[in-house]
């Protein structure tokens with residue numbers, strides 16, 4: 234009897250499979266997952282966990298959250314990040330204090346491993362969505378992430 | 392528009408007017424062969440395109456849609472690219488057999504196309520043992536595959552070719568027996584007469600239960616015959632590179648590729664002719680317009696081709712022992728019982744006829 238039930242089960246499972254793909258086939262026009270990239274550049278939205286490049290968000294007062302602690306520089310396995318720092322005077326307390334001068338990021342060396350972003354205690358750096366990074370000269374891939382004239386947001390170190 | 396039963400004959404009669412009989416018949420054959428060759432080379436390319444688009448839709452992709460409107464010229468461009476490619480070969484390959492193999496495959500598949508009745512009278516060659524000819528010719532293709540595998544001097548190719556041999560020998564039985572089941576109903580092997588008997592209802596309706604079983608067996612065995620997934624152990628990209636055509640490049644590869652698609656079309660055409668009334672329209676709605684037969688024939692054949700594509704993009708590949716047990720333990724016994732059932736129906740006149 235198991236012979237006949239084998240045949241029955243075989244046909245049944247095959248038909249189940251075919252109904253699944255059949256539904257896909259009918260819905261392909263609406264739900265195609267293919268992105269027609271250069272054509273839809275204006276509307277293209279990358280997914281949340283996409284790792285394009287490391288960026289440092291600045292708020293409307295041109296302030297970022299980087300304290301210059303250099304943890305990201307230490308965490309980076311291939312020396313992509315260079316923090317050039319300086320000592321300044323804290324206006325409130327009048328003490329000497331470390332602050333960043335330049336956050337240098339060599340995109341050409343970055344492996345997008347994400348260790349720097351995990352290491353940052355103040356979430357000053359994040360993943361950006363841009364992936365169109367081709368340039369004619371690789372020095373153009375060396376970027377300074379903190380904007381000129383920016384300073385650390387007050388209270389971020391507390 | 393009433394042309395004779397056989398288009399080669401029509402051409403011949405026309406040519407006899409200005410050349411001797413022998414020369415006329417040879418010229419007529421050559422003309423018809425060249426016309427068929429051109430039509431089906433292009434049709435084969437479009438089948439490849441269809442497969443790629445359909446496969447894409449099954450996987451929620453878009454498929455080729457850049458070259459020409461909606462990608463209509465894509466496979467033409469591919470063919471042009473393949474023509475311009477270098478023909479490489481392996482060291483110490485058996486050069487003669489290596490070069491011969493693709494032609495075996497492509498010629499046999501094109502020869503089979505000659506006898507299909509595309510519509511009333513549109514048939515290149517109405518041979519009186521049509522079904523037998525089709526079964527015979529479709530198993531010659533495997534010689535090409537075996538030769539290709541053997542002469543390539545490549546282990547993967549040889550394994551692929553041997554698998555193909557095993558597979559074709561096994562499934563040839565099922566194809567033959569399932570078609571024989573239908574021949575019991577028609578009482579003739581000639582394709583035009585098979586169509587004639589279907590004027591009282593398509594054979595799948597006339598033969599009801601055993602005909603449907605025979606159709607299912609035929610579709611399974613037919614998919615196996617064309618070496619398509621889920622029976623594509625001959626190529627089995629993940630195990631064998633590309634199986635028997637691993638070492639082929641350029642146009643010779645294209646022959647194998649095209650032959651696969653033409654074979655798929657042939658399997659669908661046989662099923663259309665034997666089970667679904669060839670060019671007859673459903674319920675005879677366009678009986679007065681015989682030229683619409685081409686449309687009905689192609690429509691039915693393409694639906695069956697689509698079914699095979701659906702199989703391909705749904706089912707996982709079988710293991711070789713599963714493949715053989717499917718044939719020898721399931722399809723063959725069912726087929727033998729089915730043929731007796733059909734004989735009983737025909738004997739007791741239990742068939743449905745309008």
Ligand code: SF4
Pocket residue numbers: 298299300301302303304305306316352353354355356357358
């Ligand atoms: S980005 Fe973060 S980890 Fe790196 S120096 Fe600034 S605060 Fe420290």
Ligand code: SF4
Pocket residue numbers: 287308309310311312313314342343344345346347348349350
């Ligand atoms: S993602 Fe990795 S490689 Fe790139 S800067 Fe951060 S730690 Fe360095």
